[in-house]
Amino acid sequence: MAKKRTKSKPTSAKKGFSLKLSKQNKIILGSLLIVLSIALFFSFMSYYFTWQEDQSMLSEFSDRNAEASNLLNKFGAGISHFFMYQGFGLASFTFPLLLAITGLYLFLGLNSKGLVSKWIWGLTGVIWISVALGFFAYEQPLLGGLIGYEMNDFLQDYTGKIGVFLLLIFVLIIILVQLFNFSPEGIAHFFRSQRQNLKSDLKKEKSKAKILTTDEGSIELNMDTVAPIVVDTYTHKKDIPPLENEAGLDVNLPQEEEIDIDLKVEKITEEKEEKDIKADKLVKDFGEFDPKLELGNYKFPPLELLEPHGASGGITINQEELEENKNKIVSTLKNYKIGIAQIKATIGPTVTLYEIVPEAGVRISKIKNLEDDIALSLAALGIRIIAPIPGKGTIGIEVPNKNATIVSMRSVIASNKFQKAEMELPIAFGKTISNETFVVDLAKMPHMLMAGATGQGKSVGLNAVITSLLYKKHPAEVKFILVDPKKVELTLYNKIERHFLAKLPDSDEAIITDNTKVINTLNSLCIEMDNRYELLKLAMVRNIKEYNVKFKSRKLNPNDGHKFLPYIVLVIDEFADLIMTAGKEVETPIARLAQLARAIGIHLIIATQRPSVNVITGIIKANFPARIAFRVTSKIDSRTILDAQGADQLIGRGDMLFTQGNDVTRLQCAFVDTPEVGKITEYIGSQRAYPDAHLLPEYVGEESGTGIDYDISDRDAMFRDAAEVIVTAQQGSASLIQRKLKLGYNRAGRIIDQLEAAGIVGPFEGSKARQVLVPDILSLEQLLQNETK
Numbered sequence: 017m018a019k020k021r022t023k024s025k026p027t028s029a030k031k032g033f034s035l036k037l038s039k040q041n042k043i044i045l046g047s048l049l050i051v052l053s054i055a056l057f058f059s060f061m062s063y064y065f066t067w068q069e070d071q072s073m074l075s076e077f078s079d080r081n082a083e084a085s086n087l088l089n090k091f092g093a094g095i096s097h098f099f100m101y102q103g104f105g106l107a108s109f110t111f112p113l114l115l116a117i118t119g120l121y122l123f124l125g126l127n128s129k130g131l132v133s134k135w136i137w138g139l140t141g142v143i144w145i146s147v148a149l150g151f152f153a154y155e156q157p158l159l160g161g162l163i164g165y166e167m168n169d170f171l172q173d174y175t176g177k178i179g180v181f182l183l184l185i186f187v188l189i190i191i192l193v194q195l196f197n198f199s200p201e202g203i204a205h206f207f208r209s210q211r212q213n214l215k216s217d218l219k220k221e222k223s224k225a226k227i228l229t230t231d232e233g234s235i236e237l238n239m240d241t242v243a244p245i246v247v248d249t250y251t252h253k254k255d256i257p258p259l260e261n262e263a264g265l266d267v268n269l270p271q272e273e274e275i276d277i278d279l280k281v282e283k284i285t286e287e288k289e290e291k292d293i294k295a296d297k298l299v300k301d302f303g304e305f306d307p308k309l310e311l312g313n314y315k316f317p318p319l320e321l322l323e324p325h326g327a328s329g330g331i332t333i334n335q336e337e338l339e340e341n342k343n344k345i346v347s348t349l350k351n352y353k354i355g356i357a358q359i360k361a362t363i364g365p366t367v368t369l370y371e372i373v374p375e376a377g378v379r380i381s382k383i384k385n386l387e388d389d390i391a392l393s394l395a396a397l398g399i400r401i402i403a404p405i406p407g408k409g410t411i412g413i414e415v416p417n418k419n420a421t422i423v424s425m426r427s428v429i430a431s432n433k434f435q436k437a438e439m440e441l442p443i444a445f446g447k448t449i450s451n452e453t454f455v456v457d458l459a460k461m462p463h464m465l466m467a468g469a470t471g472q473g474k475s476v477g478l479n480a481v482i483t484s485l486l487y488k489k490h491p492a493e494v495k496f497i498l499v500d501p502k503k504v505e506l507t508l509y510n511k512i513e514r515h516f517l518a519k520l521p522d523s524d525e526a527i528i529t530d531n532t533k534v535i536n537t538l539n540s541l542c543i544e545m546d547n548r549y550e551l552l553k554l555a556m557v558r559n560i561k562e563y564n565v566k567f568k569s570r571k572l573n574p575n576d577g578h579k580f581l582p583y584i585v586l587v588i589d590e591f592a593d594l595i596m597t598a599g600k601e602v603e604t605p606i607a608r609l610a611q612l613a614r615a616i617g618i619h620l621i622i623a624t625q626r627p628s629v630n631v632i633t634g635i636i637k638a639n640f641p642a643r644i645a646f647r648v649t650s651k652i653d654s655r656t657i658l659d660a661q662g663a664d665q666l667i668g669r670g671d672m673l674f675t676q677g678n679d680v681t682r683l684q685c686a687f688v689d690t691p692e693v694g695k696i697t698e699y700i701g702s703q704r705a706y707p708d709a710h711l712l713p714e715y716v717g718e719e720s721g722t723g724i725d726y727d728i729s730d731r732d733a734m735f736r737d738a739a740e741v742i743v744t745a746q747q748g749s750a751s752l753i754q755r756k757l758k759l760g761y762n763r764a765g766r767i768i769d770q771l772e773a774a775g776i777v778g779p780f781e782g783s784k785a786r787q788v789l790v791p792d793i794l795s796l797e798q799l800l801q802n803e804t805k
C-alpha cells in the first residue's frame with residue numbers, strides 16, 4: 017500500500033483562547049450563557065423599577081413565602097442588587113451583553129479567538145462607565161453603583177474633581193484609540209465629508225430655487241448644474257474642468273469611485289505576487305536552499321583513486337600494421353573486382369576505421385556481402401562493415417588493432433568533455449573510434465538497455481555508469497537502486513548505502529538480490545513516481561529540473577509536502593533472470609516507469625546476458641530508446657538489442673555499440689576494475705553520511721507473507737487440487753504446484769498464499785519449502801468442510 021505522504025498540519029500557534037470542550041458541551045454551555053444573559057438583562061431592567069420595593073426582602077431570600085416584584089423574582093432582585101447596587105450601576109448591563117456574545121460563540125462553534133479581548137475591553141468599559149457616572153451623576157448613586165461611587169470618591173480625595181475629570185478623558189481616549197482606531201485625521205475627514213454633503217445639499221436646493229424663479233434662462237442654468245451629475249462623468253470628461261468651480265463636488269464624486277476601483281486592482285496584483293515576494297525575501301535572508309547542506313563537507317572522490325591502466329601515453333600508432341591492413345583490404349576487394357578511389361584510416365583505442373571511397377559504379381551491397389571474405393583475408397575477428405557510413409557517403413571497415421589500448425576510466429573522467437559537461441546525469445562511457453571521449457546524459461536517454469554475452473564487459477559498463485555519476489554528483493542529488501540477482505557484482509556499493517542508495521523502508525540490505533523484493537521495489541517506485549507527479553502538478557512545473565529550481569529559490573513550501581527531489585537511477589544487473597521468474601509482475605511496473613518516469617527523474621538501466629525476445633519484450637524495447645550492446649553470440653541477439661546486426665562482430669572486452677535511436681556508434685567502454693570501485697566506495701563510505709539510505713514509499717505486495725486474508729469465494733479454481741497435492745507430498749512449495757498442476761508461477765504463488773490464509777501451509781521461509789500444517793488428506797477434508805459451515 018502506498019505510504020501516505022504526511023502533510024504537516026498548519027501550525028496553530030495563534031489559536032489564542034480556546035475552550036477544549038466537545039461540540040455538544042459547547043452547545044450546552046453556550047445556551048446556558050445566553051439564557052443567563054437574558055435573565056440578567058430582564059432582572060437589571062426590572063430592577064430600576066422595583067429596587068425600592070424589593071430591598072426589604074433581600075434579607076428574606078430563604079423564606080419561600082416572601083415574594084419580590086422583580087421580573088425574575090428573588091433571583092432577579094438578589095443578583096441585580098449585587099451587580100447594580102453594590103457593583104457597577106448602569107454599566108452592569110455590559111455583563112449580560114458579554115455573556116450573550118460568549119454564549120453565541122460557543123453555541124455556533126465560532127473560533128473563540130478575540131473573546132478574551134472583548135472581555136478585557138468590556139470590563140474596562142464597565143469600570144470607566146461606573147466611575148464616569150459616579151462622577152457626573154454623583155447625586156444618583158444607583159447609576160454608577162457602589163463601586164463607581166466609591167472609586168470616584170477615592171480618586172477625588174487624591175486628585176480633586178479636575179484630576180478625576182482629566183483621568184476619565186484620558187482613559188476615554190485610550191479606549192477610543194485602541195478600540196475604534198480613532199485619529200485626528202479621521203475626525204477631520206469625518207467633518208470634511210459632512211461639510212461637503214451639506215454643501216451639495218445646499219447647492220441642489222439653490223438650483224431648484226433658480227429653476228423655479230427664472231423663465232428663459234432656466235434651461236441653461238439647469239443644464240450647467242444638473243448635467244454633470246448624470247452625463248458628464250461618463251461621456252464628457254473634457255467638460256469637467258470648467259465645471260469644477262461651479263459643481264466641483266458633484267463631478268468629484270464619480271472620480272473618487274474610479275480611484276476606488278484602481279485601489280482594488282492594485283490589491284489583487286499585490287496578493288498575486290505576495291508568494292514571490294516572500295520567496296525573494298527568504299532567499300535574500302537565508303540564500304537559496306542548498307540540498308547539499310546536510311552533507312556540506314562531502315568530498316567528491318579524487319581522480320587518484322582510479323588507475324591509469326598503462327594508457328597514459330594514449331594510442332600508439334603502428335604504421336606497419338596500418339599499411340598491412342590497407343594492402344589486404346585493397347587486394348581483397350580487387351579480387352572481387354571492386355576498385356577503390358581513396359582509403360583513409362582513423363585509429364581508435366581498439367579498432368581502426370578504414371574509410372573507403374569506392375570507384376564509381378560499385379554497388380554498396382556487393383561490399384557488404386564480402387564482409388566475411390574481408391575478415392578472412394585480414395585474419396582478424398570482429399570486422400564490421402558499415403556501408404555506407406551515415407552522412408559521409410563512404411564505406412567503413414572497422415578492423416581491430418593487434419594491440420588494443422585500454423581506455424581507463426581515469427582518462428575519461430579527467431577529460432575536459434566530462435569535467436565541463438553541463439548535464440543532469442553525465443555518463444562518460446569511453447572513447448569513440450576516433451578517440452574522442454564519449455559523454456552522454458542519462459537524463460536525456462532517458463532509460464538504457466544493456467546486453468552482452470557473459471564476460472564481454474557488461475559489469476564493467478555498469479560500473480563505468482555508476483562511477484561517472486559518483487564523480488559528478490553529490491549524495492543529495494542522485495540515488496541508486498541496485499538490483500543484483502547474481503549477488504556478487506554490485507555488493508561493493510553497500511558501503512555507500514547511506515550516501516547514495518535508496519531502499520524500501522522495511523529492508524535491511526539496500527542492494528536487492530531477492531526477486532520478490534524487486535517486485536515490491538518496482539511497485540514502490542511507481543508510487544514514488546505518482547507522488548512526484550503530484551508534487552510537480554502542485555508546483556505547476558513540467559519536470560524535475562524546473563521543480564528543483566523552484567524549490568531551491570524557496571517558492572515551494574516544505575509544509576505543503578514539497579521537498580528537494582534527487583534523481584533515482586534503478587540499475588538491474590541480470591534482467592533475464594528476473595523476467596523468467598516473475599514475468600508480468602516485473603514487466604508491467606518496468607514498462608510503466610519507462611513510459612512515464614522521465615519527467616520526474618527516475619531512470620532505468622537494465623542489463624542482460626540473454627537479449628532474447630522473451631526477455632527484452634516488445635513493450636520494454638519500445639520504452640528503452642538507448643541501447644548498448646557488448647559482444648553477443650548471434651546476429652539474432654544483435655537484432656533484438658539494436659535492431660541491427662553488428663554486435664555479434666564486436667571483439668569483446670568492452671568493445672560496444674551504442675544507439676539512441678538512429679545512428680549506431682562503436683565505442684570502447686572505459687575500464688574500471690573492481691579494486692578501483694572498492695576504493696571509490698571506501699572513500700565515499702568513510703565520510704559522514706545520512707542517518708539511513710534514502711527511503712522509498714512503502715509497498716505492501718501480495719506476497720508479503722503474513723496477514724493475507726482471502727475470501728473463500730475468491731479462491732482459485734485449482735485451490736482444492738493444489739491443497740491435495742501439497743498435503744499428499746507434505747511439501748509446501750509453489751514449484752510443486754506449478755509442476756503437478758501445470759500452472760504458471762504467478763498463479764501458483766497466489767494459490768500458495770491462499771493455502772497459507774486457509775492454514776494449510778505455514779509462512780514463507782526464504783529458500784526452504786513452507787511447512788505443511790495438515791498431516792493427511794482426511795484432515796484436509798475436515799478442515800475444508802468446517803470452513804464452509
Ligand SMILES: Nc1ncnc2c1ncn2[C@@H]1O[C@H](COP(=O)(O)OP(=O)(O)OP(=O)(O)O)[C@@H](O)[C@H]1O
Pocket residue numbers: 422423468469470471472473474475476477625669670671684685686687688
Ligand atoms: N572496457 C574494458 N576494457 C578492457 N577490458 C575489459 C573491459 N570490459 C571488460 N573487460 C574485461 O573483460 C572481463 C569481463 O568483464 P565483465 O565482468 O564486465 O563481463 P560481464 O559481461 O559482466 O560478464 P558476466 O555477465 O559473466 O558478469 C573483465 O574482467 C576485463 O578483464
